[in-house]
Amino acid sequence: MKPVESLLEQCVRRQVRRGGPGGQRRNKVETGVVITHQPTGVEAEASERRHLKENLPLAVRRLRLALAVGVREAPLPSPSLRWEARCRGRRLVVSESHEDFPALLAEALDVLASGCWDVSAAADHLGCSATQLVGLLRRWRPALELVNQHRAKAGSHRLK
Template sequence: MSNEKDSGGKNIAKNDGDQDIAPVMPRQADRMSVVFVGSPHPALLDDETLLSQCDLRFQRRSGPGGQHRNKTSSGVFLHHEPTNVTAEATERRSQADNRSVALSRLRFRLAVERRTLSVWDADPVGPAHQLREKYRHGSLKFRESNPDRPRVLTLLLDDLHAAGGQPSAVTKSWSVSTSSIVNLLKSHSPAMTLVNQIRAHHGRSALK
């Protein structure tokens, strides 16, 4: 059991499993401190727009493979200037491949490290609205290469932050099961780590 405060500041005992009883939403002032960015969240942007916001560098790096290591200038380093978030990829021989990998890594880092307003704090518009409509009632199962995976993860993390890390509080707005949300979090361990940090902030046990 853990304690949660209602709108009047009164402690309420909560079951740490939280899917068996109605979740209690934390007050906005009680939410864990995070870094917010303006909408649309940069992880939701198309490739061209996101890249236009980045400082792109190519660097000679040695990759895997012993004596056959990659020693060309194919390593890619991305610095997203508005958020100061960075990502890199040096393991591929192709500069184009490394750029694609680095961009994907940047999206995932942005998804975890930066927040926008949740569905309860502002009406979704633009790409956020489109993604929510597209994946409502779905299983939230994505192939590793699906570009929408980090985008949907971004929106779920926005909602989970506002909900105190309770997947059961988010299921209604997405029309998905709690297990679908948890499984998506498990597919990217930094996302699960963030949600468990949020849960710990609110006195809840970790999701497993």
């Protein structure tokens, strides 16, 4: 079973109507979707497209990113196989539009959280450079803001 399918088994999905561009059809047909992750209560929504089948993948992606930022787990003792496949010569190679991006972001945030938000220590644990790790965080603003909030509480400087 794919990770996305197992995630959706833990979710409740409901269709919604939303206004906006697209005219009469969009205003009277439930083409928007809201997905709620039952164990955590995290929600994600997509309604900007005219068809449910186009909005569903957007909502799933948003849910995965929201979970990556909002839910912490104990990190693995060593980087995951997914992380190792994406990290070549201390360089992290992944596009923010790739399916692996939310999982890599979650893993990075879990390692950062377990190490008092120390970027250098987290980068060493993950096998990439601190610059690459900050670059990953910078690609999803809520993740960078989360790290900066915790770093400010700890008295560390903000990441840019």
